[in-house]
Amino acid sequence: MTDETQAAISLTDKAVGKIAELLGSQQDAGGQALRVAVRGGGCSGFQYALAFDQAKDDDHVFEVDGVSVLVDKVSMQFVFGSEVDYVEGLQGAGFQVNNPNVVAACGCGSSFQVKDDAPAAETAAV
Numbered sequence: 650m651t652d653e654t655q656a657a658i659s660l661t662d663k664a665v666g667k668i669a670e671l672l673g674s675q676q677d678a679g680g681q682a683l684r685v686a687v688r689g690g691g692c693s694g695f696q697y698a699l700a701f702d703q704a705k706d707d708d709h710v711f712e713v714d715g716v717s718v719l720v721d722k723v724s725m726q727f728v729f730g731s732e733v734d735y736v737e738g739l740q741g742a743g744f745q746v747n748n749p750n751v752v753a754a755c756g757c758g759s760s761f762q763v764k765d766d767a768p769a770a771e772t773a774a775v
Contacts, residue, residue, distance in 0.1 A: 657729045658685055658720060660713045664744060667735040668716045672701065682710070682717030685746070687727040694762045695727065697746050727763050 660668070668683050675681070684702040687695050704710050704719050711718045720728060731748040753762040 657709065657725060657731075658711055658713070658718050659732045660716060660718065661732060661734040662714075663735040664733045665714045665716050667744075675701070680704070682719045683733070684708075684719040684721075685724065685728055685731070685733060686721055687724040691761075696761075699733075699744050699746075 672681055680703055681701045682704060684698070684700050686698040686700075688698050690696045702719060704717075705721070707722055709720045709722070709725055711720070718733075727750060728746070728748060730750065731746050734745045734747060736742065736745050748761070748763075750763045751761045752764050
């Protein structure tokens with residue numbers, strides 16, 4: 650499934666460049682795209698899973714500046730409106746997801762909680 654409307658995921662110029670560089674260095678990169686997924690886990694409830702993958706039948710596929718991005722149906726509700734960036738700093742380099750749906754994150758920054766999940770977490774804590 651290819652979405653022709655405005656992409657639910659945007660990429661910074663640095664992210665586009667790094668993805669193109671990484672895919673260009675792989676011999677078997679044909680048809681590969683950046684998969685942005687959300688998995689349960691971590692101390693705040695959810696974690697991002699970014700990887701290069703082939704599109705599956707039920708994926709949303711977005712083209713962003715010549716780079717394909719894949720999001721599965723379940724993850725879409727958590728990452729809609731997010732921006733993927735590539736950052737380099739003292740603690741290393743990697744992709745970072747700037748997600749407007751996040752209401753809380755753990756201290757180490759590897760897991761998060763989203764708006765829809767916040768009331769359920771508060772009820773469970775009572």
